[in-house]
Amino acid sequence: MAEQMVLNITPRDSRGTRAATKLREKGQMPGVLYGHKEDTVSIAISASELANVVRHKARVVDLQTAGAPVQKALIREIQWDHLGKEILHVDFERVSADERIHVSVPIELRGVAPGVTGGGVLDQPMHTLAIECPAISIPETIRVNIGELQLGAAIHVRDLHLPEGVTTDLDPDSVVVHVTQKQVEPEAGAAPTPGVAEPEVIGRKVAEGEEEKE
Numbered sequence: 001m002a003e004q005m006v007l008n009i010t011p012r013d014s015r016g017t018r019a020a021t022k023l024r025e026k027g028q029m030p031g032v033l034y035g036h037k038e039d040t041v042s043i044a045i046s047a048s049e050l051a052n053v054v055r056h057k058a059r060v061v062d063l064q065t066a067g068a069p070v071q072k073a074l075i076r077e078i079q080w081d082h083l084g085k086e087i088l089h090v091d092f093e094r095v096s097a098d099e100r101i102h103v104s105v106p107i108e109l110r111g112v113a114p115g116v117t118g119g120g121v122l123d124q125p126m127h128t129l130a131i132e133c134p135a136i137s138i139p140e141t142i143r144v145n146i147g148e149l150q151l152g153a154a155i156h157v158r159d160l161h162l163p164e165g166v167t168t169d170l171d172p173d174s175v176v177v178h179v180t181q182k183q184v185e186p187e188a189g190a191a192p193t194p195g196v197a198e199p200e201v202i203g204r205k206v207a208e209g210e211e212e213k214e
Contacts, residue, residue: 004058004060004061004062004136005052005053005056005058005061005062006061006062006063006064006070007045007046007049007050007053007061007062007063007064008045008046008049008064008065009031009033009043009044009045009063009064009065010043010044010065010066011041011042011043011044011065012030012042012043012044013042015042020088020089023044024047024088027046027047027048028044028045028046028047029044029045029046029047029050029087029089029090030042030043030044030088030089030090031043031044031045031089031090031091031092032091032092033063033071033073033092033093033094034091034092034093034094035073035093035094035095036094036095036096038094043063043092045090047087050087050090051087053075054078054087057140058075059074059075059103059138060072060073060074060075060095060135060136060138061073061075061092063092071094072094072095072096072097072135072136073092073093073094073095074092074093074094074095074101074103074135075090075091075092076091076092076093077090077091078090078091095135096135097134097135097136098134098135099134099135100132100133100134100135101132101133101134101135101138102130102131102132103130103131103133103138104128104129104130104131105128105129105131105138105139105140105141105142106127106128106140106141106142107124107126107127107128107129107141107142107144107176107177108141108142108143108144109124109144109146109177110143110144110145110146110147111145111146111147112146112147113146113147113149113150113179114147114148114149114150114151115149115150115151115152115153115179116179118150118151119151119182120151120152120179120180120181120182121179121180121181121182121183122146122149122177122178122179123177123178123179123180124176124177125174125175125176125177125178126157126174126175126176126177129142129157129160129168129170129176130168130169130170131162131166131167131168132166132167132168132169133163133165133166133167134165137163137165137166139163139166142160142162143161144160144176144177146177149177149178149179150179151179151180151181152178152179152180152181153178153179154175154176154177154178154179155175155176155177155178156172156173156174156175156176157170157171157172157173157174157176158172158173159176160176
């Protein structure tokens, strides 16, 4: 599990693209905090602090506001620029330490499938897993060992070894990863045999001795 981290936040009144741009120019990041049937609050966060949290893959953080109790919150959504390099906005959802929440976590494949070394192709239909777990115990990834996956075999949701306290409502028969037979590309069609006449156009034949009309 990722370590618990603290973010200092301040309320903000200004909204809109221009205000957000000015905020980012000052090294701050716009965001919102909502949930638990409380008011939605527009906030500003240090861009460097937020980048550090993202780098450590923290999902739940403690939000500290001057003169107010610490609030625990889930990073529900991060908006990136079109290159996926710069954070533009972040959404926080209030959570309690003792509540269970629904999140999606990445699936991490471990090992080398023997079926692939034997000529098969590894296919992973599922890259994230929707789970329910305690708010303070979100796994960074769900690890899947493919070291014994043979050609034609599959690992299903029912085969996953989930961490303690983690459950999923997905169909147990859903395929997470499998090894399939490599598809053989069909050979290109043979070139036409030289000297073969083009097919005759179907039409009325001209009788012998009859002149063809223009």
